Amino acid sequence: MISFKKYIRSKSVIHTFFNFSVITAACAICLSAGTLTVHATSAEAQLRLETQRAMEIQSNEVPNWPVGPTVGAESAILIDAETGTLLYAKNIHQQQYPASTTKILTTLIASEQCQMDEIVTFSHDAVFDTPWDSSHIAMDVGQELTMEQCLNAILIRSANEVSYAVAEHISGTTDWAVFAGMMNTRAAELGCLNSNFVNPNGLPDENHYTTAYDLAMIGRAFFANEMLCKITLTRRMEFPATDKLPQGKLENNHMQIIPGGQYAYKYLVGCKTGYTDDARSCLVSCAERNGMKLICVVMHDESPYQYEDTIALFEYGFSNFEKINVSQAETKYNIDNTGLFYSGNDIFGSSQPILSLNRDDYIILPKTISFADTESVISYESGNENQAAVITYSYHGVDIGTVRVDFNIRNEEGYVFDVIPEEAEKEKPFIFINMTVILIGISSLALILFIVLVTRIILKNYVISGRPRRGRRKKRGRHRGRGRRRGRDHLDFF
Incomplete structure (x- = not known):
């Protein structure tokens, strides 16, 4: 017979073993569930990529246009920064959540309206309206940064509370809708068509949206600012300690396409990433090679493909397109032997043309077509007293650039013409005088x-x-x- 003590002891051992087994099983189930969740998420992302890669690329429909790369982004665009010529288009006007790419507009406005040595003080709302689990540099109420430090914090570390503080500094209020109104006004001035901004940092809001095309238009102004571009490529942000910032700040740049990153692109001029669960991975960037400056935007992509897709698009642009100086290539508009378009001052020993094509203007042309394949239309409403007209060039409905026809005030040599396309003559007559x-x-x-x-x-x-x-x-x-x-x-x- 087993004694009571032994029975109790054996029962305790059995109970302990049972509890351990239950706990182990529960942990195994949890781990299994966690693994299943990870796999489900990965499978979901993969399915999303496959679906988006199968989407139509609108620029591929243009006859003889270079075939663009397949990308996982739901929306993607590639343009020439100077002329705005569209090189690659995939759902470019589809509304998307921009996440932190919003901050290129916030910092652009700040650079346009503020001096870099202005002091920005952090208010309660700027600090506590920022979710603790979002990007920030742990600024506290009452602390101060210069405007230049703020721009560094926003573009290098994507600091949301700093974006709020800058918005408050400029607008004078913590009603973020006021600064958002300034953002929407500036966006419209830059050529945005389908955007609405409600905050300065891109934190989730169903009414905060833009498009790949609109971000590219904002990017044209942003990447024309050398200071802002330089900040985005900086590997580390370091602020010294002050009375208003006792601990100082030291933060690293996590964008992987900048120098030193895993996907570093040597022709990069500047960039800004963004991510939220709804926006997915977004990237707006600029690169320059052999005098051609391109802007690329990818939206609703999966990491790390936002980097791979961007590099593929840049390589596509640099390899398949070229700049054409129209004053050297144009043969449609010629001066005849009657002296038209000349100033008629031969009696003074110097005869020069009075109109000429601007020698600095160029168009972007695919290498698959020739200049003779382009179409042109002349407009005589240039809006500039020093210009006689503007010639717009296109290819199968795609605008590829404009060229100004200048009055040759300084008697500089230039490409001069007197033959007008029939279409232009029908639109508005132009009288040439000998x-x-x-x-x-x-x-x-x-x-x-x-x-x-x-x-x-x-x-x-x-x-x-x-x-x-x-x-x-x-x-x-x-x-x-x-x-x-x-x-x-x-x-x-x-």
Whole structure:
């Protein structure tokens, strides 16, 4: 017989073993569930990538246009930064959540409206309106940074509370809708079509959205700012300790496409990433090679493909497109041998054209087509007193650039023309004047008028008389005294 103590001991052992087994099983189930969740998430992301890679690329539909790469981003765009020419298009006007790529507009406005040594003080709302689990640099209420430090914190570490503080500094209020209104106004000025911003940092809000096209338009202004571009490529942000920032700040740049990153791209000019669960991975960036500067935007992508897709698009652009100087390539508009468009000052020893194509203007042309394949339309409403017209070039409905027709005020050599396409003539007539012919005509007319005038004076004041000369002498003698009395200021020819 088993004693009671042994029974209790054995029962305790069994109970302990049972509890351990239950706990182990529970842990195994939890781990299994966690693993299943990870796999489900990965499978979901993979399915999303496959679906988005199968989406139509609209730019591939243009005849003879270079075939663009397949990317996992739901929306993607590649443009020339200077002309705005569209090189690659995939759902470019589809509304997307921009996440932290919003901050290129916030920092652009700050750089335009503020001095870099202005002091930004952190308010309670700027600090506590920032979710603790979002990107921040742990600023506290009452602490201060210069505006330059703020821009570094926003672009290097994507600090949300710093974005709020900058918005408050500029707008004067913690009503973020006020600064958002400034953002929307500036976005419209830059050419945005389908955007609405409600906060300065891109934190989730269903009413906060933009498009790949609109981000590219904002990017044209952002990447034209050398200071902002330089900040985005900085590997580390370090602020020294001050009375208003006792611990200082030291933060690293986590964007992997910048120098030193896993996907470093050597032609990169600047960039800004963004991520939320709804926005997925977003990236707006700029690169330059051989004088061609391109802007790329990918939205609703999966990490790390936002980097791979961006690099693939840049390589596509640099390899398949080129800049064409129209003043050197244009043959449609020529000067003829009649002297049209010349100033007609040969009598001074120097004859120069009075109109010329701007020698700095260029268009972006795919290497798969020739300049002769392009179409052009002239507009005479340039809005500039120094310009006679603007020529817009296109290929199968795709605008590829514009060229200005300048008045050659400084008598510089230029490409001059006098032949207008029939379409342009129908839109608005343009009169060309041969100044040499006009001057000769005016001179001839003036000479004829002068001869007529002199002839009339002679006929009016001189009469040829048929009387004998002796009789005329007698008549003059009888009136000699009267003539002296009238004075010398009167001459009588009769």
